[in-house]
Amino acid sequence: MYNNLWENVLQSLSQSVETHRFETWIKPLLLHEQSDPTLLSLSAPNQYMVDFLSQHFSSLILSAARSFSPDIKTVSIVPRPSSSAVEMTPVIHEPMAVHRDLPPQPAINSRYIFDSFVVGSGNEFAKSAALAVAQAPGKTKFNPLLIYGGVGLGKTHLIQAIGNHVATQNTDSKVNYITSEEFYLSFIDAIKNNNIKKFTDRFRSSDLLLMDDVQFFSGKESTQEEFFFIFNTLHQNGKQIVLTSDLPPSSLKGLQDRLISRFQWGLTVDIQPPNLETRVAILKKKAEEGNLNIPQNVLYHIAETVSSNVRQLEGVVLRLLAYSSIMKNDITIDLVRDVLRGTAKKEKSRISIDNVIEKVSEYFSIPADNIREKNRRKEVAHARQVAMYIAKTVTPFSLKTIGLGFGGRDHSTVIHSVTQIEEMKKTDISLSRDIEFIINKVESL
Ligand code: ADP
Numbered sequence: 001m002y003n004n005l006w007e008n009v010l011q012s013l014s015q016s017v018e019t020h021r022f023e024t025w026i027k028p029l030l031l032h033e034q035s036d037p038t039l040l041s042l043s044a045p046n047q048y049m050v051d052f053l054s055q056h057f058s059s060l061i062l063s064a065a066r067s068f069s070p071d072i073k074t075v076s077i078v079p080r081p082s083s084s085a086v087e088m089t090p091v092i093h094e095p096m097a098v099h100r101d102l103p104p105q106p107a108i109n110s111r112y113i114f115d116s117f118v119v120g121s122g123n124e125f126a127k128s129a130a131l132a133v134a135q136a137p138g139k140t141k142f143n144p145l146l147i148y149g150g151v152g153l154g155k156t157h158l159i160q161a162i163g164n165h166v167a168t169q170n171t172d173s174k175v176n177y178i179t180s181e182e183f184y185l186s187f188i189d190a191i192k193n194n195n196i197k198k199f200t201d202r203f204r205s206s207d208l209l210l211m212d213d214v215q216f217f218s219g220k221e222s223t224q225e226e227f228f229f230i231f232n233t234l235h236q237n238g239k240q241i242v243l244t245s246d247l248p249p250s251s252l253k254g255l256q257d258r259l260i261s262r263f264q265w266g267l268t269v270d271i272q273p274p275n276l277e278t279r280v281a282i283l284k285k286k287a288e289e290g291n292l293n294i295p296q297n298v299l300y301h302i303a304e305t306v307s308s309n310v311r312q313l314e315g316v317v318l319r320l321l322a323y324s325s326i327m328k329n330d331i332t333i334d335l336v337r338d339v340l341r342g343t344a345k346k347e348k349s350r351i352s353i354d355n356v357i358e359k360v361s362e363y364f365s366i367p368a369d370n371i372r373e374k375n376r377r378k379e380v381a382h383a384r385q386v387a388m389y390i391a392k393t394v395t396p397f398s399l400k401t402i403g404l405g406f407g408g409r410d411h412s413t414v415i416h417s418v419t420q421i422e423e424m425k426k427t428d429i430s431l432s433r434d435i436e437f438i439i440n441k442v443e444s445l
């Protein structure tokens with residue numbers, strides 16, 4: 001009867017708890033046989049998990065259990081010795097790996113230094129703040145320093161430039177660079193392998209912690225929890241923390257408020273897309289680095305055509321470099337037109353309507369199917385119109401094909417959406433920003 005109860009509880013929790021949290025925290029729990037009908041007695045693989053579960057999940061587990069068996073008054077969770085895991089359940093097949101090593105830290109790119117970072121009006125404040133922090137880590141008021149901006153605008157370059165600078169100035173200082181995605185993955189790994197302590201020690205001992213793309217923490221509660229503790233320890237000890245994100249902290253969805261408020265303790269700076277002059281300067285620098293001679297008028301032509309982000313500018317230079325080394329030809333404006341046209345077409349046909357729907361769905365937190373189906377709720381209808389507009393902008397498909405991609409709608413519906421969004425964009429700056437942001441996401445797939 002008890003096992004049956006636990007199966008029901010698991011089933012119900014699997015629906016109310018986000019999948020990865022369920023897998024990480026709930027699934028490893030085992031039920032103990034017991035005589036007391038008011039007590040639900042569970043065990044977890046280690047003390048760390050017991051603490052975490054007691055803090056975050058025990059009331060949830062209790063209420064789920066009571067919905068099946070109202071007599072239950074208490075949930076108890078204790079650590080289990082790893083050997084007994086086998087007798088208690090046939091469910092855990094994996095042997096408990098003991099203190100396996102942590103995955104290696106990602107390396108910092110030695111090309112990402114301040115000297116190779118071209119400064120323009122969109123990024124000069126971010127660059128100055130980064131340099132100030134690099135020259136006196138933990139000693140300025142900019143702790144943490146948070147740099148935010150769109151895709152391909154130089155956030156990773158700047159945060160790693162800080163790392164490179166500090167590492168060369170002071171070879172003793174411990175610099176840790178990691179993306180939040182890698183942090184999350186190695187955290188999950190550490191839980192599985194029972195080496196949480198090693199994992200947290202690695203970060204708690206940093207003199208400089210560089211955390212790239214914190215937006216990825218969104219919705220990952222337990223990872224945020226862990227990062228929160230690391231952050232506090234470092235901050236209290238006067239160690240420098242630098243963060244990057246694709247949105248300002250106040251717009252980061254799915255992040256705990258206390259984390260967002262800590263992110264704003266120091267200094268928040270943004271990076272804006274480079275203007276024409278800066279784009280020309282960046283192209284010049286990249287061409288020089290590659291020993292490539294690009295005439296001034298050609299530089300301007302590229303800078304005018306490719307305006308969205310620096311990564312794309314770099315891509316054009318790389319292609320020109322490849323071309324000139326094979327063909328041994330001068331770089332002319334006609335050649336550049338060919339190269340640019342080729343990429344524009346390729347980039348467009350690479351993106352599917354589903355890619356667009358997926359990103360719009362993520363952005364508005366609306367299930368993709370609702371966007372495709374006949375759902376008239378206002379937010380859904382708005383997300384759908386935005387998605388149609390973006391599909392028209394970034395894919396090469398006809399209105400008819402786009403209509404088909406949205407649950408078989410008519411092409412006139414698509415036209416209506418596109419014109420409506422175009423109208424709204426004229427007066428609604430935040431809508432324009434939403435759209436620009438989603439397009440960036442879609443194009444960097
Ligand atoms: P993000 O992390 O913001 O998406 P990256 O830092 O990865 O962007 O930048 C993309 C590419 O563009 C990198 O190769 C980087 O060196 C280059 N880049 C970006 N901004 C600049 C700049 N101001 N000067 C020189 N290179 C830049």
Ligand code: MG
Pocket residue numbers: 155156157212213
């Ligand atoms: Mg980056």
